[in-house]
Amino acid sequence: xxxxxxxxxxxxxxxxxxxxxxxSEVIAYKDRKAFERNEKKRRWIAxxxxxxxxxxxxxxxxxxxxxxxxxxxxxxxxSWPIDELxxxxxxxxxxxxxxxxxxxxxxxxxxxxxxKRLRFTPDVIEIIETHRGRLHxxxxxxxxxVTTLHYEEEMSIFPGTKGRLCFTxxxxxxxxxxxxxxxxANRILSELQRMGFDVLRDAGLPMMIEMxxxxxxxxxxxxx
Numbered sequence: 001x002x003x004x005x006x007x008x009x010x011x012x013x014x015x016x017x018x019x020x021x022x023x024s025e026v027i028a029y030k031d032r033k034a035f036e037r038n039e040k041k042r043r044w045i046a047x048x049x050x051x052x053x054x055x056x057x058x059x060x061x062x063x064x065x066x067x068x069x070x071x072x073x074x075x076x077x078x079s080w081p082i083d084e085l086x087x088x089x090x091x092x093x094x095x096x097x098x099x100x101x102x103x104x105x106x107x108x109x110x111x112x113x114x115x116k117r118l119r120f121t122p123d124v125i126e127i128i129e130t131h132r133g134r135l136h137x138x139x140x141x142x143x144x145x146v147t148t149l150h151y152e153e154e155m156s157i158f159p160g161t162k163g164r165l166c167f168t169x170x171x172x173x174x175x176x177x178x179x180x181x182x183x184x185a186n187r188i189l190s191e192l193q194r195m196g197f198d199v200l201r202d203a204g205l206p207m208m209i210e211m212x213x214x215x216x217x218x219x220x221x222x223x224x
Contacts, residue, residue, distance in 0.1 A: 008022065009021070010022075013031055014181075015181035015183060016031060016179065017029070017030060017031065017177070017180060019184060026195075027118065028177055029118065029177075046107075050102050050103055050106040053099060054099060113132060114136060115130050118165070120188075120191070120197075123142065124143060125143070126139065126140050141167075141174070145169050146169055147198045148168045148200045149192060149198055149199050149200065150200040150201065151164075151182060151185040151201075152166045152175070153208065162179035162180065163180055163185070164176060164177055164179070182205060182212050183209055186205060
């Protein structure tokens, strides 16, 4: 899908990504549906992770109640030699601590909805993170420090290529905008090359683009 307006803004919306192209600026981010799908997946993964930890903890080991474990812990630590009950109490508290950490981790994943936007200008690359519509963090990288900006494909047994944009700053490799299809990545790379960035194109990218175009014409086919 392509749109344009009087301000010379070209908007591409396909493959779960929205790209806004201006003469001196390119902005790319996940569209709303793709973002919401990804958030639902993250919530389910976090919930299943916490449920799995609870199941393993209570099925493999038999624990007394955590409050009784805390009350008996000083006696267990000061007694020597440590008997079987003392070991069970210590292990019990460690597992309860693990469950608590897992719960906090799962809760953080479910509550923290970070949305990322990539903004490219002739001088800088910005990764803008927002949380519930408010600015959370901005990471900026000068064009002079950015090298080998390319598309990295993810290997998959399922039809359709997806990957991410990658670039190097010093010794650090930055990966962003996942999942990104090769068609949209190729358009972004073309605009960045126009702006003078150090763009590296994979030799197999034209073939991936051809396969992706064929797959979009026949979305229910197993093979293009």
